[in-house]
Amino acid sequence: MGLRRIAFALVVLGIVVWAVFPFAWAIVTSLKAGSALFTVEAWPSQPSLANYGAIFKEQPFGRNILNSLLAASAVVALSLGLAVLAAYALGRVRFRGRGLLLFVVLGVSMFPQVAVLSGLFELVRWLGLYNRIGSLVLSYLIFTLPFTVWVLTTFMRELPKELEEAAMVDGAGPFVIVTRVFLPLMGPALAATGLLAFIAAWNEFLFALTFTLTDDARTVPVAIALMSGASQYELPWGQIMAASVVVTVPLIGLVLLFQRRIVSGLTAGAVKG
Amino acid sequence: MSGLPHSSLERQRRRAAWLFLLPMLVVLTGVAGWPLFRTVFFSFTDATLATLDGFQGVGLDNYLWLMRDPVWWRAVWNTLVFTVVSVGIETALGLGIALILNAHLPGRGLLRAAVLIPWAIPTVVSAQMWGWMFHDLYGVVNAILMGLGLIAEPRAWTADPDLALPVVIAVDVWKSTPFMALLILAALQMLPRDLYEAARVDGVHPVKVFFRITLPLIRPALMVAVLFRTLDALRVFDLMYVLTGNSRSTMSMSVYARQYLIDFQDVGYGSAAATLLVLVLAVATVLAVTLGRVRVDAGR
Numbered sequence: 001m002g003l004r005r006i007a008f009a010l011v012v013l014g015i016v017v018w019a020v021f022p023f024a025w026a027i028v029t030s031l032k033a034g035s036a037l038f039t040v041e042a043w044p045s046q047p048s049l050a051n052y053g054a055i056f057k058e059q060p061f062g063r064n065i066l067n068s069l070l071a072a073s074a075v076v077a078l079s080l081g082l083a084v085l086a087a088y089a090l091g092r093v094r095f096r097g098r099g100l101l102l103f104v105v106l107g108v109s110m111f112p113q114v115a116v117l118s119g120l121f122e123l124v125r126w127l128g129l130y131n132r133i134g135s136l137v138l139s140y141l142i143f144t145l146p147f148t149v150w151v152l153t154t155f156m157r158e159l160p161k162e163l164e165e166a167a168m169v170d171g172a173g174p175f176v177i178v179t180r181v182f183l184p185l186m187g188p189a190l191a192a193t194g195l196l197a198f199i200a201a202w203n204e205f206l207f208a209l210t211f212t213l214t215d216d217a218r219t220v221p222v223a224i225a226l227m228s229g230a231s232q233y234e235l236p237w238g239q240i241m242a243a244s245v246v247v248t249v250p251l252i253g254l255v256l257l258f259q260r261r262i263v264s265g266l267t268a269g270a271v272k273g
Numbered sequence: 274m275s276g277l278p279h280s281s282l283e284r285q286r287r288r289a290a291w292l293f294l295l296p297m298l299v300v301l302t303g304v305a306g307w308p309l310f311r312t313v314f315f316s317f318t319d320a321t322l323a324t325l326d327g328f329q330g331v332g333l334d335n336y337l338w339l340m341r342d343p344v345w346w347r348a349v350w351n352t353l354v355f356t357v358v359s360v361g362i363e364t365a366l367g368l369g370i371a372l373i374l375n376a377h378l379p380g381r382g383l384l385r386a387a388v389l390i391p392w393a394i395p396t397v398v399s400a401q402m403w404g405w406m407f408h409d410l411y412g413v414v415n416a417i418l419m420g421l422g423l424i425a426e427p428r429a430w431t432a433d434p435d436l437a438l439p440v441v442i443a444v445d446v447w448k449s450t451p452f453m454a455l456l457i458l459a460a461l462q463m464l465p466r467d468l469y470e471a472a473r474v475d476g477v478h479p480v481k482v483f484f485r486i487t488l489p490l491i492r493p494a495l496m497v498a499v500l501f502r503t504l505d506a507l508r509v510f511d512l513m514y515v516l517t518g519n520s521r522s523t524m525s526m527s528v529y530a531r532q533y534l535i536d537f538q539d540v541g542y543g544s545a546a547a548t549l550l551v552l553v554l555a556v557a558t559v560l561a562v563t564l565g566r567v568r569v570d571a572g573r
Binding site: 026029031038039040090108111117143168174178197203221239241247248253256262 | 293544554571
């Protein structure tokens with residue numbers, strides 16, 4: 001028994017190290033300045049925050065963060081608004097074609113993004129949104145909207161029927177039922193769904209890479225992927241790691257804080273056989 | 274009391290339902306349906322990025338050129354190898370981690386928090402982190418392996434054509450296994466306890482319990498998770514693009530299509546590649562639903 005326990009503990013420890021080490025190494029790297037970057041040591045002998053200063057001074061990283069925040073917030077607000085109404089219809093009203101609609105919504109969320117790239121490019125240019133945040137809000141809807149509709153539909157379905165019936169007896173129409181009766185109950189579901197959609201929009205790369213051109217218009221992932229230094233041949237690894245740490249720490253914090261909610265949000269609908 | 278008879282109330286509700294669906298449907302048509310239609314349409318033309326409104330139909334030419342391009346077939350092969358190998362490893366590892374998390378043992382909270390970290394990290398960031406760790410000159414992977422005496426000289430992990438795809442797969446396994454583990458864990462937690470009690474009382478070996486009871490019961494959920502991951506892996510873009518750029522040894526179908534669409538500005542040809550990718554995804558879905566008997570439902 002003792003031996004098995006030790007073996008088991010070692011396996012768990014191995015998994016924890018495997019999961020955590022790359023991020024820990026990114027933190028260590030971000031604290032190395034100058035030539036310290038090119039020596040492999042577990043902790044820098046002279047830790048420095050120079051890289052963190054540089055990403056905000058030498059790179060427009062503050063602007064990039066603002067872009068990402070604006071795009072992700074706008075698309076989440078828009079998606080939740082549209083999805084709450086759609087979820088009521090899909091979750092609580094029986095009508096012909098409901099199953100097909102749900103299937104289409106799920107299908108759209110599985111789309112390869114590159115398949116809509118040329119059509120979206122045309123649309124973005126036509127609307128005059130190229131190199132603007134609006135192009136990202138528009139294109140991100142393709143994955144945030146199906147996701148929020150799907151999750152909120154499964155949630156709407158679980159709400160008690162009596163509530164709706166009582167409101168109907170009082171003469172409330174469908175819109176009042178959604179906004180006055182159900183919406184106040186959906187706080188936790190909206191928060192969890194919104195958070196997951198926000199993370200997806202925050203992390204998006206392909207559309208942001210394609211629809212923005214200048215450094216100032218870039219979002220965080222594009223900035224981190226394309227960050228370049230003084231010389232063309234030397235990637236500023238210290239700055240890249242500093243930027244990675246800056247945007248990842250809040251994400252990890254949020255995820256750990258909401259872990260239970262997130263797990264149930266991820267599995268809503270998806271894992272029921 | 275509302276004076277309306279029941280059936281007219283039902284009709285009013287149904288009308289409202291369509292009204293509520295309308296905004297969502299309009300938006301989805303605008304950002305997904307219409308662009309997809311245009312992509313398929315462009316694939317039969319010689320449109321370029323500069324002349325999106327002045328182009329000529331070229332029939333199946335783009336598709337015929339694709340069929341003759343060895344780089345395209347390499348991209349198809351890379352995508353399939355990446356998908357099968359990474360989803361396979363992620364399923365096996367995810368199952369293992371989910372079983373450990375489901376066993377009521379000390380250290381479980383720590384483990385769950387730890388595996389959530391790779392999931393929370395943006396793909397681009399994880400690609401850069403691993404790119405740095407796999408750096409040929411200053412990377413920690415080379416340093417550790419040489420320190421342990423496993424390799425004699427540093428390897429160029431992301432530049433070596435034989436190593437680049439395995440490296441990309443390794444990074445994807447690190448990033449996506451937690452998702453798999455969490456979905457499987459959710460299925461494990463819904464299994465009835467008394468079955469296991471009965472098996473324990475009868476003295477059935479745990480390995481046999483796993484294959485005879487656990488696996489068949491979580492199979493539907495497992496298949497859905499595998500399908501989701503497979504569709505995600507088939508359209509992979511970020512990981513290859515950031516880790517190895519447009520290198521042929523790792524190029525996926527998405528990277529190939531985007532390179533023609535945007536870098537080479539050949540919208541017609543790139544759209545043909547993108548259309549084929551959609552077909553591959555559709556075939557994978559149909560196969561999963563028919564052969565794998567995957568059922569996806571919203572709610573119960």
